[in-house]
Amino acid sequence: MIGVLGGTFDPIHSGHLRPALDCFQALGLEEIRLVPLNVAVHRAPPVASSAQRLAMLEAAIAGQPGFVADPRELERPGGSYTYDTLISLRAELGGERPLCLLIGADAFAGFLGWHRPADILGLAHLVVMRRPGASEALDPALESFCSGRLRGRAGDLAETPAGRILFQSVTQIDVSATRVRELIRRGLSPRWLLPDAVISIIAAEGLYR
Ligand SMILES: Nc1ncnc2c1ncn2[C@@H]1O[C@H](COP(=O)(O)OP(=O)(O)OP(=O)(O)O)[C@@H](O)[C@H]1O
């Protein structure tokens, strides 16, 4: 099984990395593709450039077996829709290998507002990572979308290429990229909320001041 974690990664931080590693290990993934978005379709544009966010991502995962920075959204013009990314991954990987789209609980709460959510489930499983501050209650529409698709064990995802939803417990790390940017803007250290190698790039590029 291959994992896919999309994000703005402005910057990548421990709240992305440790939960991704938890999923990697708990689900027995062969690899995790970390996919920085190019043009956000749902939020303000990132502060750091695509090249800077990719460089920070590559520095963060350097030396971690199975973690792969995947620049396909950065190479695709227009809005970075996850549906298009999964179509492109399927063209590369074929239709049979199970794909697991990792998504934080806060992002999952808005999932039915995404472009072609049901078709996304036709291309991948969804692995919802609990996140501090994100409610675990689902609204009725999301609850009904989940019914019939929910599974309790990682092994259930390996049986089929796509279409199932798993809530995965991960290390709860109360950090967001917004908080990291805010600390730096105020002249405070973000140390230990994200890798030192990423902090070095932020300092060298004068980001987020
Ligand atoms: N601390 C965290 N724990 C679990 N999941 C997280 C955490 N931080 C981010 N994620 C998830 O990682 C993905 C990418 O997140 P993103 O790059 O937007 O980071 P962010 O910290 O939420 O950014 P921002 O504060 O700029 O909105 C999303 O699915 C998000 O829910």
Ligand SMILES: O=C(O)c1ccc[n+]([C@@H]2O[C@H](COP(=O)([O-])O)[C@@H](O)[C@H]2O)c1
């Ligand atoms: O495809 C969509 O319609 C869509 C809508 C909202 C978010 N996403 C993706 O969800 C991922 C997490 O988004 P974010 O804002 O938490 O960085 C990122 O890869 C986005 O491109 C995708």
